[in-house]
Amino acid sequence: MSTAAPGGQAAAPGRLFLVPAPLDFGCEQQAPLTDVLPQATLQQAARLTHWISENAKTCRAYLKRIDACFPLAAPLQEQHISELPRHVHKKGDHTQGNIPNWDARSLLAPLLAGHDMGLVSEAGMPAVADPGSSVVRAAHDLGVQVVPLVGPVSLLLALAASGLNGQSFAFQGYVPQDAAARTQRIRALFALCQSSGQAQVLIETPYRNPALWQALLHALPPQARLAVASGLTLPQAHVASRSVQAWRRTEWAPDKHTPTVFAFGL
Protein backbone atom coordinates (compact mmCIF):
# COMPACT_ATOMS: atom_id res chain seq x y z
CA MET A 1 0.00 0.00 0.00
CA SER A 2 2.58 2.54 1.05
CA THR A 3 4.63 1.92 -2.06
CA ALA A 4 1.77 1.57 -4.55
CA ALA A 5 3.06 2.48 -7.99
CA PRO A 6 1.23 5.28 -9.81
CA GLY A 7 -1.88 3.82 -11.34
CA GLY A 8 -0.78 0.33 -10.37
CA GLN A 9 -3.38 -0.54 -7.78
CA ALA A 10 -6.95 -0.20 -8.99
CA ALA A 11 -8.19 -0.56 -12.53
CA ALA A 12 -9.75 2.89 -12.55
CA PRO A 13 -9.02 5.11 -9.57
CA GLY A 14 -11.28 8.08 -9.00
CA ARG A 15 -10.22 11.69 -9.47
CA LEU A 16 -9.51 14.23 -6.76
CA PHE A 17 -11.48 17.42 -7.36
CA LEU A 18 -10.37 20.60 -5.62
CA VAL A 19 -13.68 22.26 -4.84
CA PRO A 20 -13.54 25.96 -3.97
CA ALA A 21 -15.98 27.31 -1.39
CA PRO A 22 -17.52 30.78 -1.12
CA LEU A 23 -15.74 33.44 0.92
CA ASP A 24 -18.55 34.08 3.37
CA PHE A 25 -17.48 31.59 6.03
CA GLY A 26 -18.12 33.09 9.46
CA CYS A 27 -19.86 36.11 7.95
CA GLU A 28 -23.37 37.18 8.80
CA GLN A 29 -24.40 37.73 5.20
CA GLN A 30 -24.10 35.01 2.58
CA ALA A 31 -23.97 35.61 -1.13
CA PRO A 32 -25.75 33.24 -3.54
CA LEU A 33 -23.38 30.45 -4.61
CA THR A 34 -23.99 31.32 -8.26
CA ASP A 35 -22.40 34.72 -7.63
CA VAL A 36 -19.03 33.18 -6.95
CA LEU A 37 -19.03 29.66 -8.41
CA PRO A 38 -19.40 28.64 -12.04
CA GLN A 39 -22.21 26.26 -12.86
CA ALA A 40 -19.74 23.51 -13.79
CA THR A 41 -18.09 23.71 -10.36
CA LEU A 42 -21.44 23.40 -8.60
CA GLN A 43 -22.58 20.55 -10.84
CA GLN A 44 -19.35 18.63 -10.34
CA ALA A 45 -19.52 19.16 -6.58
CA ALA A 46 -23.12 17.89 -6.55
CA ARG A 47 -21.98 14.64 -8.21
CA LEU A 48 -19.47 13.77 -5.47
CA THR A 49 -20.22 11.55 -2.50
CA HIS A 50 -16.78 11.35 -0.84
CA TRP A 51 -15.10 14.38 0.73
CA ILE A 52 -11.98 15.41 2.57
CA SER A 53 -12.69 18.59 4.44
CA GLU A 54 -11.02 21.10 6.70
CA ASN A 55 -14.14 20.89 8.87
CA ALA A 56 -16.92 18.36 8.37
CA LYS A 57 -19.65 20.61 9.74
CA THR A 58 -18.73 23.44 7.37
CA CYS A 59 -18.55 20.93 4.53
CA ARG A 60 -22.08 19.71 5.27
CA ALA A 61 -23.37 23.28 5.39
CA TYR A 62 -21.76 23.94 2.02
CA LEU A 63 -23.25 20.74 0.55
CA LYS A 64 -26.66 21.88 1.72
CA ARG A 65 -26.22 25.12 -0.21
CA ILE A 66 -25.02 23.23 -3.28
CA ASP A 67 -28.04 20.95 -3.05
CA ALA A 68 -30.29 24.00 -3.33
CA CYS A 69 -28.66 24.76 -6.72
CA PHE A 70 -28.07 21.23 -8.04
CA PRO A 71 -29.46 18.15 -6.26
CA LEU A 72 -26.71 16.11 -4.61
CA ALA A 73 -26.03 12.63 -6.02
CA ALA A 74 -26.47 11.25 -2.49
CA PRO A 75 -28.43 12.75 0.39
CA LEU A 76 -26.44 14.63 3.01
CA GLN A 77 -26.61 11.85 5.58
CA GLU A 78 -25.11 9.41 3.07
CA GLN A 79 -22.17 11.61 2.11
CA HIS A 80 -18.79 10.34 3.29
CA ILE A 81 -16.97 13.27 4.85
CA SER A 82 -13.57 12.85 6.45
CA GLU A 83 -11.65 15.62 8.14
CA LEU A 84 -8.04 16.66 7.88
CA PRO A 85 -6.44 16.06 11.30
CA ARG A 86 -6.29 19.15 13.49
CA HIS A 87 -2.51 19.26 13.39
CA VAL A 88 -2.38 19.66 9.63
CA HIS A 89 -4.65 22.70 9.77
CA LYS A 90 -3.16 26.03 8.89
CA LYS A 91 0.58 25.81 9.38
CA GLY A 92 1.41 22.16 9.63
CA ASP A 93 0.17 20.88 6.32
CA HIS A 94 3.15 21.13 4.13
CA THR A 95 6.13 20.28 6.24
CA GLN A 96 5.88 16.54 6.51
CA GLY A 97 8.68 16.41 9.02
CA ASN A 98 6.51 18.30 11.51
CA ILE A 99 3.66 15.83 11.36
CA PRO A 100 4.48 12.55 13.04
CA ASN A 101 2.48 9.56 11.84
CA TRP A 102 0.44 11.59 9.39
CA ASP A 103 0.06 9.98 6.03
CA ALA A 104 -2.47 11.73 3.83
CA ARG A 105 -2.93 8.51 1.86
CA SER A 106 -5.03 7.17 4.69
CA LEU A 107 -7.77 9.57 3.58
CA LEU A 108 -7.54 8.56 -0.06
CA ALA A 109 -8.75 4.96 0.07
CA PRO A 110 -12.06 5.82 -1.66
CA LEU A 111 -10.09 7.11 -4.68
CA LEU A 112 -8.34 3.76 -5.03
CA ALA A 113 -11.71 2.05 -4.74
CA GLY A 114 -12.82 4.04 -7.78
CA HIS A 115 -14.74 6.91 -6.15
CA ASP A 116 -14.19 10.50 -7.18
CA MET A 117 -13.46 12.66 -4.16
CA GLY A 118 -13.69 16.35 -3.32
CA LEU A 119 -11.20 18.31 -1.26
CA VAL A 120 -12.78 21.37 0.34
CA SER A 121 -11.76 23.99 2.87
CA GLU A 122 -13.86 26.42 4.87
CA ALA A 123 -13.51 29.26 2.37
CA GLY A 124 -11.87 29.71 -0.99
CA MET A 125 -9.55 27.30 -2.76
CA PRO A 126 -8.36 24.27 -0.82
CA ALA A 127 -4.58 23.94 -0.50
CA VAL A 128 -4.04 27.67 -1.10
CA ALA A 129 -3.66 29.65 2.12
CA ASP A 130 -5.46 26.71 3.66
CA PRO A 131 -4.68 23.08 4.47
CA GLY A 132 -4.84 20.34 1.87
CA SER A 133 -1.57 20.32 -0.06
CA SER A 134 -0.45 17.11 1.63
CA VAL A 135 -3.60 15.42 0.33
CA VAL A 136 -2.99 16.71 -3.19
CA ARG A 137 0.60 15.55 -3.06
CA ALA A 138 -0.44 12.10 -1.85
CA ALA A 139 -2.98 11.86 -4.68
CA HIS A 140 -0.26 12.57 -7.24
CA ASP A 141 1.98 9.99 -5.60
CA LEU A 142 -0.82 7.43 -5.99
CA GLY A 143 -1.20 8.27 -9.68
CA VAL A 144 -4.59 9.87 -9.15
CA GLN A 145 -5.79 12.64 -11.46
CA VAL A 146 -6.15 16.01 -9.70
CA VAL A 147 -8.72 18.44 -11.09
CA PRO A 148 -8.85 22.01 -9.73
CA LEU A 149 -12.27 23.62 -10.18
CA VAL A 150 -12.79 27.35 -10.66
CA GLY A 151 -14.00 29.47 -7.76
CA PRO A 152 -13.10 32.46 -5.63
CA VAL A 153 -9.55 32.88 -4.31
CA SER A 154 -9.45 35.87 -2.00
CA LEU A 155 -5.68 36.36 -2.31
CA LEU A 156 -5.85 36.78 -6.05
CA LEU A 157 -8.96 38.90 -6.11
CA ALA A 158 -7.25 41.16 -3.58
CA LEU A 159 -4.00 41.29 -5.52
CA ALA A 160 -5.76 42.09 -8.80
CA ALA A 161 -7.72 44.86 -7.11
CA SER A 162 -4.69 46.29 -5.30
CA GLY A 163 -2.98 48.01 -8.22
CA LEU A 164 0.22 46.37 -6.97
CA ASN A 165 2.60 44.32 -9.08
CA GLY A 166 0.61 41.31 -10.31
CA GLN A 167 3.56 40.17 -12.40
CA SER A 168 5.74 39.43 -9.41
CA PHE A 169 4.25 38.75 -6.02
CA ALA A 170 4.54 36.52 -2.98
CA PHE A 171 1.98 35.24 -0.54
CA GLN A 172 3.64 35.18 2.83
CA GLY A 173 0.85 33.77 4.93
CA TYR A 174 0.92 34.85 8.54
CA VAL A 175 3.45 37.18 10.13
CA PRO A 176 4.64 36.71 13.73
CA GLN A 177 2.27 37.74 16.54
CA ASP A 178 4.99 39.23 18.70
CA ALA A 179 5.01 42.96 17.98
CA ALA A 180 8.78 43.39 17.58
CA ALA A 181 9.14 40.27 15.43
CA ARG A 182 6.15 41.33 13.33
CA THR A 183 7.61 44.78 12.65
CA GLN A 184 10.91 43.18 11.73
CA ARG A 185 9.20 40.74 9.38
CA ILE A 186 7.13 43.45 7.66
CA ARG A 187 10.29 45.51 7.12
CA ALA A 188 12.13 42.52 5.69
CA LEU A 189 9.25 41.93 3.29
CA PHE A 190 9.25 45.56 2.24
CA ALA A 191 12.97 45.30 1.56
CA LEU A 192 12.04 42.53 -0.90
CA CYS A 193 9.59 44.89 -2.60
CA GLN A 194 12.37 47.42 -2.94
CA SER A 195 15.01 45.04 -4.21
CA SER A 196 12.85 43.09 -6.66
CA GLY A 197 9.56 44.95 -7.16
CA GLN A 198 7.74 41.93 -5.73
CA ALA A 199 4.36 42.72 -4.15
CA GLN A 200 3.70 41.09 -0.77
CA VAL A 201 0.36 39.56 0.17
CA LEU A 202 -0.59 38.70 3.77
CA ILE A 203 -3.58 37.37 5.63
CA GLU A 204 -4.41 37.14 9.31
CA THR A 205 -7.02 35.46 11.45
CA PRO A 206 -9.81 38.08 11.41
CA TYR A 207 -9.63 38.89 15.12
CA ARG A 208 -6.02 39.94 14.64
CA ASN A 209 -6.79 42.18 11.64
CA PRO A 210 -6.68 45.44 13.63
CA ALA A 211 -3.31 44.55 15.20
CA LEU A 212 -1.79 43.64 11.84
CA TRP A 213 -3.16 46.83 10.34
CA GLN A 214 -1.58 49.00 13.00
CA ALA A 215 1.67 47.13 12.58
CA LEU A 216 1.64 47.71 8.81
CA LEU A 217 0.96 51.44 9.22
CA HIS A 218 3.76 51.64 11.75
CA ALA A 219 6.38 49.47 10.05
CA LEU A 220 6.03 50.46 6.40
CA PRO A 221 7.59 53.69 5.10
CA PRO A 222 5.25 56.56 4.11
CA GLN A 223 5.79 56.04 0.38
CA ALA A 224 4.86 52.32 0.42
CA ARG A 225 1.55 51.46 -1.20
CA LEU A 226 -0.74 49.48 1.07
CA ALA A 227 -3.90 47.79 -0.15
CA VAL A 228 -6.65 46.12 1.78
CA ALA A 229 -9.54 43.93 0.64
CA SER A 230 -12.16 43.05 3.24
CA GLY A 231 -15.24 40.91 2.75
CA LEU A 232 -14.48 40.19 -0.91
CA THR A 233 -17.50 39.00 -2.93
CA LEU A 234 -19.80 40.09 -0.08
CA PRO A 235 -22.18 43.05 -0.02
CA GLN A 236 -19.93 44.82 2.51
CA ALA A 237 -16.79 44.36 0.39
CA HIS A 238 -14.22 47.07 0.93
CA VAL A 239 -11.22 47.43 -1.38
CA ALA A 240 -8.80 50.32 -1.10
CA SER A 241 -5.22 51.04 -2.07
CA ARG A 242 -3.20 54.11 -1.17
CA SER A 243 0.15 55.21 0.21
CA VAL A 244 0.92 54.52 3.86
CA GLN A 245 1.19 58.28 4.28
CA ALA A 246 -2.38 58.69 3.01
CA TRP A 247 -3.64 55.79 5.15
CA ARG A 248 -2.14 57.38 8.25
CA ARG A 249 -4.41 60.37 7.66
CA THR A 250 -7.57 58.23 7.62
CA GLU A 251 -9.55 56.67 10.43
CA TRP A 252 -10.27 53.45 8.60
CA ALA A 253 -9.25 50.14 10.15
CA PRO A 254 -10.30 46.56 9.38
CA ASP A 255 -12.76 44.96 11.78
CA LYS A 256 -12.23 41.79 13.80
CA HIS A 257 -14.82 39.71 11.98
CA THR A 258 -14.38 40.16 8.26
CA PRO A 259 -11.90 38.07 6.28
CA THR A 260 -9.32 40.55 5.01
CA VAL A 261 -6.35 40.36 2.67
CA PHE A 262 -3.48 42.85 2.98
CA ALA A 263 -0.97 43.63 0.26
CA PHE A 264 1.86 46.08 -0.06
CA GLY A 265 4.60 47.14 -2.40
CA LEU A 266 5.93 50.12 -4.26
Next chain:
Amino acid sequence: MSTAAPGGQAAAPGRLFLVPAPLDFGCEQQAPLTDVLPQATLQQAARLTHWISENAKTCRAYLKRIDACFPLAAPLQEQHISELPRHVHKKGDHTQGNIPNWDARSLLAPLLAGHDMGLVSEAGMPAVADPGSSVVRAAHDLGVQVVPLVGPVSLLLALAASGLNGQSFAFQGYVPQDAAARTQRIRALFALCQSSGQAQVLIETPYRNPALWQALLHALPPQARLAVASGLTLPQAHVASRSVQAWRRTEWAPDKHTPTVFAFGL
Protein backbone atom coordinates in the same frame (compact mmCIF):
# COMPACT_ATOMS: atom_id res chain seq x y z
CA MET B 1 -7.29 66.69 -14.17
CA SER B 2 -3.94 65.24 -13.23
CA THR B 3 -4.37 66.28 -9.64
CA ALA B 4 -8.08 65.47 -9.28
CA ALA B 5 -8.76 64.67 -5.64
CA PRO B 6 -10.29 61.27 -4.89
CA GLY B 7 -13.99 61.49 -5.57
CA GLY B 8 -13.76 65.23 -6.09
CA GLN B 9 -14.55 65.45 -9.78
CA ALA B 10 -17.86 63.84 -10.69
CA ALA B 11 -20.89 63.49 -8.46
CA ALA B 12 -21.00 59.72 -8.91
CA PRO B 13 -18.05 58.14 -10.68
CA GLY B 14 -18.50 54.67 -12.13
CA ARG B 15 -16.86 51.56 -10.76
CA LEU B 16 -13.99 49.66 -12.32
CA PHE B 17 -14.82 45.96 -12.63
CA LEU B 18 -11.99 43.48 -13.08
CA VAL B 19 -13.53 40.96 -15.45
CA PRO B 20 -11.77 37.59 -15.70
CA ALA B 21 -11.71 35.82 -19.06
CA PRO B 22 -11.67 32.08 -19.82
CA LEU B 23 -8.30 30.34 -20.16
CA ASP B 24 -8.82 29.09 -23.71
CA PHE B 25 -7.27 32.07 -25.51
CA GLY B 26 -5.33 30.80 -28.52
CA CYS B 27 -6.57 27.23 -27.99
CA GLU B 28 -8.45 25.23 -30.61
CA GLN B 29 -11.11 24.02 -28.20
CA GLN B 30 -13.20 26.41 -26.17
CA ALA B 31 -15.06 25.51 -23.02
CA PRO B 32 -18.52 26.95 -22.33
CA LEU B 33 -18.21 30.22 -20.37
CA THR B 34 -20.50 28.85 -17.67
CA ASP B 35 -17.87 26.19 -16.92
CA VAL B 36 -15.40 28.76 -15.69
CA LEU B 37 -17.33 31.93 -14.86
CA PRO B 38 -20.01 32.42 -12.22
CA GLN B 39 -23.34 33.71 -13.41
CA ALA B 40 -22.86 36.98 -11.51
CA THR B 41 -19.59 37.65 -13.34
CA LEU B 42 -21.21 37.09 -16.73
CA GLN B 43 -24.24 39.19 -15.84
CA GLN B 44 -22.11 42.06 -14.59
CA ALA B 45 -19.92 41.91 -17.70
CA ALA B 46 -23.02 41.99 -19.91
CA ARG B 47 -24.12 45.23 -18.23
CA LEU B 48 -20.92 47.10 -19.11
CA THR B 49 -20.47 49.27 -22.17
CA HIS B 50 -16.98 50.70 -21.58
CA TRP B 51 -13.87 48.55 -21.59
CA ILE B 52 -10.13 48.73 -21.18
CA SER B 53 -8.60 45.67 -22.79
CA GLU B 54 -5.27 44.06 -23.40
CA ASN B 55 -6.44 43.51 -26.98
CA ALA B 56 -9.62 45.00 -28.44
CA LYS B 57 -10.20 42.14 -30.89
CA THR B 58 -9.98 39.50 -28.15
CA CYS B 59 -12.26 41.65 -26.00
CA ARG B 60 -14.89 41.77 -28.75
CA ALA B 61 -14.69 37.99 -29.23
CA TYR B 62 -15.20 37.55 -25.49
CA LEU B 63 -18.15 39.96 -25.45
CA LYS B 64 -19.72 37.94 -28.26
CA ARG B 65 -19.49 34.81 -26.11
CA ILE B 66 -20.94 36.67 -23.12
CA ASP B 67 -23.80 37.91 -25.27
CA ALA B 68 -24.71 34.29 -26.03
CA CYS B 69 -25.19 33.74 -22.27
CA PHE B 70 -26.60 37.12 -21.21
CA PRO B 71 -27.58 39.78 -23.77
CA LEU B 72 -25.19 42.74 -23.73
CA ALA B 73 -26.55 46.09 -22.55
CA ALA B 74 -25.29 47.63 -25.81
CA PRO B 75 -24.65 45.88 -29.11
CA LEU B 76 -21.07 44.99 -29.90
CA GLN B 77 -20.58 47.82 -32.39
CA GLU B 78 -21.65 50.34 -29.74
CA GLN B 79 -19.29 49.08 -27.04
CA HIS B 80 -16.46 51.46 -26.19
CA ILE B 81 -13.27 49.42 -26.11
CA SER B 82 -9.90 51.03 -25.51
CA GLU B 83 -6.61 49.19 -25.51
CA LEU B 84 -3.70 49.32 -23.12
CA PRO B 85 -0.75 50.76 -25.03
CA ARG B 86 1.62 48.12 -26.44
CA HIS B 87 4.44 49.19 -24.16
CA VAL B 88 2.49 48.45 -20.99
CA HIS B 89 1.82 44.89 -22.10
CA LYS B 90 3.51 42.11 -20.21
CA LYS B 91 6.54 43.54 -18.49
CA GLY B 92 6.15 47.27 -18.59
CA ASP B 93 2.91 47.73 -16.74
CA HIS B 94 4.01 48.22 -13.22
CA THR B 95 7.19 50.21 -13.34
CA GLN B 96 5.99 53.67 -14.12
CA GLY B 97 9.50 54.95 -14.54
CA ASN B 98 9.90 52.74 -17.61
CA ILE B 99 6.88 54.15 -19.37
CA PRO B 100 7.43 57.71 -20.58
CA ASN B 101 4.28 59.75 -21.05
CA TRP B 102 2.00 56.92 -19.97
CA ASP B 103 -0.73 57.98 -17.64
CA ALA B 104 -3.36 55.30 -17.15
CA ARG B 105 -5.84 57.99 -16.10
CA SER B 106 -6.22 58.89 -19.76
CA LEU B 107 -8.19 55.64 -20.18
CA LEU B 108 -10.43 56.30 -17.19
CA ALA B 109 -12.37 59.35 -18.37
CA PRO B 110 -15.60 57.31 -18.77
CA LEU B 111 -15.43 56.42 -15.06
CA LEU B 112 -15.35 60.08 -14.11
CA ALA B 113 -18.27 60.68 -16.45
CA GLY B 114 -20.24 58.14 -14.41
CA HIS B 115 -19.86 55.00 -16.54
CA ASP B 116 -18.93 51.67 -15.02
CA MET B 117 -15.95 50.17 -16.84
CA GLY B 118 -14.52 46.70 -17.29
CA LEU B 119 -10.83 45.82 -17.34
CA VAL B 120 -10.16 42.61 -19.23
CA SER B 121 -7.12 40.71 -20.44
CA GLU B 122 -6.82 37.96 -23.02
CA ALA B 123 -7.08 35.14 -20.51
CA GLY B 124 -7.62 34.87 -16.77
CA MET B 125 -7.62 37.68 -14.27
CA PRO B 126 -6.57 41.13 -15.46
CA ALA B 127 -3.62 42.65 -13.59
CA VAL B 128 -2.39 39.23 -12.42
CA ALA B 129 0.36 37.80 -14.63
CA ASP B 130 -1.05 40.19 -17.19
CA PRO B 131 -1.12 43.93 -17.75
CA GLY B 132 -3.59 46.21 -16.02
CA SER B 133 -2.23 47.06 -12.58
CA SER B 134 -1.41 50.62 -13.64
CA VAL B 135 -5.08 51.09 -14.56
CA VAL B 136 -6.22 49.71 -11.21
CA ARG B 137 -3.80 51.95 -9.39
CA ALA B 138 -4.95 55.00 -11.33
CA ALA B 139 -8.57 54.14 -10.50
CA HIS B 140 -7.76 54.06 -6.79
CA ASP B 141 -5.93 57.37 -7.09
CA LEU B 142 -9.07 58.87 -8.64
CA GLY B 143 -11.20 57.58 -5.76
CA VAL B 144 -12.97 55.06 -7.98
CA GLN B 145 -14.34 51.83 -6.52
CA VAL B 146 -12.55 48.72 -7.82
CA VAL B 147 -14.55 45.48 -7.92
CA PRO B 148 -12.75 42.21 -8.73
CA LEU B 149 -15.11 39.57 -10.16
CA VAL B 150 -14.61 35.83 -9.69
CA GLY B 151 -13.20 33.76 -12.52
CA PRO B 152 -10.36 31.43 -13.44
CA VAL B 153 -6.78 32.26 -12.43
CA SER B 154 -4.45 29.70 -13.94
CA LEU B 155 -1.62 30.39 -11.48
CA LEU B 156 -3.76 29.58 -8.50
CA LEU B 157 -5.50 26.58 -10.02
CA ALA B 158 -2.05 25.24 -10.86
CA LEU B 159 -0.66 25.93 -7.42
CA ALA B 160 -3.63 24.29 -5.67
CA ALA B 161 -3.29 21.22 -7.89
CA SER B 162 0.49 21.01 -7.47
CA GLY B 163 0.65 19.63 -3.95
CA LEU B 164 3.28 22.30 -3.29
CA ASN B 165 3.24 24.76 -0.42
CA GLY B 166 0.09 26.86 -0.87
CA GLN B 167 0.75 28.64 2.40
CA SER B 168 3.90 30.33 1.14
CA PHE B 169 4.52 30.86 -2.55
CA ALA B 170 5.79 33.36 -5.08
CA PHE B 171 4.85 34.02 -8.65
CA GLN B 172 8.02 34.93 -10.44
CA GLY B 173 6.66 35.62 -13.89
CA TYR B 174 9.12 34.98 -16.67
CA VAL B 175 12.67 33.71 -16.28
CA PRO B 176 15.49 34.90 -18.58
CA GLN B 177 15.62 33.47 -22.11
CA ASP B 178 19.39 33.14 -22.17
CA ALA B 179 20.16 29.53 -21.18
CA ALA B 180 22.91 30.27 -18.66
CA ALA B 181 21.00 33.11 -17.04
CA ARG B 182 17.87 30.96 -16.93
CA THR B 183 19.64 28.10 -15.16
CA GLN B 184 21.12 30.53 -12.69
CA ARG B 185 17.72 32.07 -12.02
CA ILE B 186 16.01 28.69 -11.51
CA ARG B 187 18.73 27.67 -9.07
CA ALA B 188 18.38 30.94 -7.16
CA LEU B 189 14.64 30.34 -6.91
CA PHE B 190 15.15 26.80 -5.69
CA ALA B 191 17.51 28.15 -3.04
CA LEU B 192 14.55 30.23 -1.84
CA CYS B 193 12.44 27.06 -1.62
CA GLN B 194 15.14 25.48 0.52
CA SER B 195 15.67 28.45 2.80
CA SER B 196 12.03 29.36 3.36
CA GLY B 197 9.81 26.53 2.07
CA GLN B 198 8.31 28.97 -0.44
CA ALA B 199 6.90 27.33 -3.59
CA GLN B 200 7.84 29.01 -6.88
CA VAL B 201 5.37 29.51 -9.71
CA LEU B 202 6.45 30.37 -13.27
CA ILE B 203 4.83 30.89 -16.63
CA GLU B 204 6.24 31.22 -20.12
CA THR B 205 4.96 32.22 -23.54
CA PRO B 206 3.63 28.86 -24.83
CA TYR B 207 6.16 28.54 -27.66
CA ARG B 208 8.94 28.62 -25.09
CA ASN B 209 7.34 25.96 -22.86
CA PRO B 210 9.59 23.12 -24.09
CA ALA B 211 12.76 25.17 -23.53
CA LEU B 212 11.71 26.16 -20.03
CA TRP B 213 10.79 22.57 -19.26
CA GLN B 214 14.19 21.26 -20.29
CA ALA B 215 15.84 24.02 -18.29
CA LEU B 216 13.84 23.08 -15.19
CA LEU B 217 14.71 19.38 -15.51
CA HIS B 218 18.35 20.32 -15.95
CA ALA B 219 18.69 23.01 -13.29
CA LEU B 220 16.64 21.59 -10.42
CA PRO B 221 18.07 18.89 -8.15
CA PRO B 222 16.62 15.35 -8.39
CA GLN B 223 14.73 15.65 -5.10
CA ALA B 224 12.89 18.86 -6.03
CA ARG B 225 9.18 18.50 -6.70
CA LEU B 226 8.14 19.88 -10.07
CA ALA B 227 4.51 20.36 -11.06
CA VAL B 228 3.02 21.29 -14.38
CA ALA B 229 -0.51 22.34 -15.32
CA SER B 230 -1.28 22.62 -19.04
CA GLY B 231 -4.56 23.60 -20.61
CA LEU B 232 -6.29 24.19 -17.28
CA THR B 233 -10.11 24.14 -17.47
CA LEU B 234 -9.89 22.69 -21.02
CA PRO B 235 -10.73 19.16 -22.12
CA GLN B 236 -7.03 18.47 -22.71
CA ALA B 237 -6.01 19.65 -19.23
CA HIS B 238 -2.91 17.94 -17.92
CA VAL B 239 -1.86 18.29 -14.30
CA ALA B 240 1.04 16.34 -12.86
CA SER B 241 3.42 16.69 -9.93
CA ARG B 242 6.43 14.51 -9.18
CA SER B 243 10.11 14.65 -8.29
CA VAL B 244 12.56 15.92 -10.87
CA GLN B 245 14.18 12.49 -10.70
CA ALA B 246 10.88 10.86 -11.67
CA TRP B 247 10.25 13.43 -14.42
CA ARG B 248 13.67 12.71 -15.91
CA ARG B 249 12.54 9.12 -16.45
CA THR B 250 9.46 10.17 -18.42
CA GLU B 251 9.06 11.29 -22.00
CA TRP B 252 6.45 13.93 -21.25
CA ALA B 253 7.10 17.52 -22.26
CA PRO B 254 4.76 20.51 -22.61
CA ASP B 255 3.76 21.49 -26.15
CA LYS B 256 4.32 24.86 -27.79
CA HIS B 257 0.67 25.84 -28.01
CA THR B 258 -0.98 25.15 -24.68
CA PRO B 259 -0.88 27.71 -21.86
CA THR B 260 1.11 26.04 -19.10
CA VAL B 261 1.97 26.91 -15.51
CA PHE B 262 5.10 25.48 -13.88
CA ALA B 263 5.69 25.25 -10.14
CA PHE B 264 8.40 23.78 -8.00
CA GLY B 265 9.46 23.39 -4.43
CA LEU B 266 10.34 20.82 -1.83
